[in-house]
Amino acid sequence: MKNKEQRLIENMKMISVELTDKQVSQFIKFYEMLVEWNKVMNLTGITEYDEVVMKHFVDSLSIVKVNGFDNVTSIIDVGTGAGFPGIPLKIVFPEIKITLLDSLNKRIKFLNAVIDELELENIETIHGRAEDFSKKEDYREQYDLCVSRAVANLATLSEYCLPYVKVGGCFIPYKSGEIDEELNNSKKAIQILGGKIEEVVKFQLPDTDIGRSFVKIKKNKNTAKKYPRKAGLPAKEPL
Numbered sequence: 069m070k071n072k073e074q075r076l077i078e079n080m081k082m083i084s085v086e087l088t089d090k091q092v093s094q095f096i097k098f099y100e101m102l103v104e105w106n107k108v109m110n111l112t113g114i115t116e117y118d119e120v121v122m123k124h125f126v127d128s129l130s131i132v133k134v135n136g137f138d139n140v141t142s143i144i145d146v147g148t149g150a151g152f153p154g155i156p157l158k159i160v161f162p163e164i165k166i167t168l169l170d171s172l173n174k175r176i177k178f179l180n181a182v183i184d185e186l187e188l189e190n191i192e193t194i195h196g197r198a199e200d201f202s203k204k205e206d207y208r209e210q211y212d213l214c215v216s217r218a219v220a221n222l223a224t225l226s227e228y229c230l231p232y233v234k235v236g237g238c239f240i241p242y243k244s245g246e247i248d249e250e251l252n253n254s255k256k257a258i259q260i261l262g263g264k265i266e267e268v269v270k271f272q273l274p275d276t277d278i279g280r281s282f283v284k285i286k287k288n289k290n291t292a293k294k295y296p297r298k299a300g301l302p303a304k305e306p307l
C-alpha cells in the first residue's frame with residue numbers, strides 16, 4: 069500500500085495539479101484537523117482518507133480544468149463550510165488573495181485554526197451571511213473570481229455571489245452533473261444581476277461516477293444596488 073503522501077500526489081496528478089512537499093504536508097495537516105475537529109462539530113460526512121482526498125481535495129481543485137488562474141488575484145468562497153473549495157485553492161495558489169465566508173461561526177473558528185496551523189497567508193475569514201457582506205464597499209465587486217460548492221440553487225446562489233465579482237471577472241459554481249433544469253431556472257436571475265453564462269463544463273472526478281458541472285458565468289455589467297435583496301429573500305423567492 070502506498071503511503072498517504074504518494075496517494076495524494078497521484079490523485080492530484082490526475083487533474084494535472086503538481087504538489088510541492090510543503091503543499092503535501094499542508095494537505096495532510098488539513099486532513100488531520102478535519103478528522104479531529106469533526107469529532108466535536110459537524111464539518112463533513114466524509115472522514116476516510118482516500119475519500120476526503122478525492123471528494124474534497126481533488127474535487128475542490130478540479131476547477132483548474134475549467135479556468136486558468138494566471139490572471140486571478142482574488143477569490144471569494146461563499147458558504148465555504150469546512151473550507152471547500154477555498155482551502156485547497158489557497159494551498160495550491162498561495163499567491164492569490166482568498167476570502168472564506170460562512171454564516172456558521174463554529175466553521176469559521178475551525179478555519180482560523182487551520183490557517184494558523186498551515187501558516188497560510190493573504191487569506192481572510194468572514195463570519196456572516198453572503199447577502200450582507202456584498203453590500204459593504206470593501207467587498208462589493210472586488211473579486212476576480214467567486215466560487216461556491218453545495219450552498220444553494222443557482223438562481224439564489226447567483227444573487228449571493230455575483231455582487232462580489234468585478235466587472236470582467238467570473239462566478240463559477242460547483243454543481244452536480246445534471247444541471248439543465250437548474251440552468252433554465254436561473255437564466256433570468258443571472259442576467260438581472262449582470263452576469264452572462266459563458267459555458268458549462270462537465271467533468272467526471274477521476275475513478276468515480278461523480279459528475280460535476282462547472283457553470284462559467286462572466287460578469288459583464290455592474291450589479292444594481294438593490295441586489296442582493298435582504299437576507300433570506302434570495303432563498304425564499306429566487307429572482
Ligand SMILES: C[S@@+](CC[C@H](N)C(=O)[O-])C[C@H]1O[C@@H](n2cnc3c(N)ncnc32)[C@H](O)[C@@H]1O
Pocket residue numbers: 146147148149150151152153169170171172175196197198199216217218219228
Ligand atoms: C452544505 S455546506 C457546503 C460547505 C462547503 N462549500 C462544501 O462544499 O463542503 C453549505 C454551507 O453554506 C453556508 N451558507 C448557507 N447559506 C449561507 C448564506 N446565506 N451566507 C453564508 N453562508 C451560507 C452554511 O453555513 C454551510 O456551511
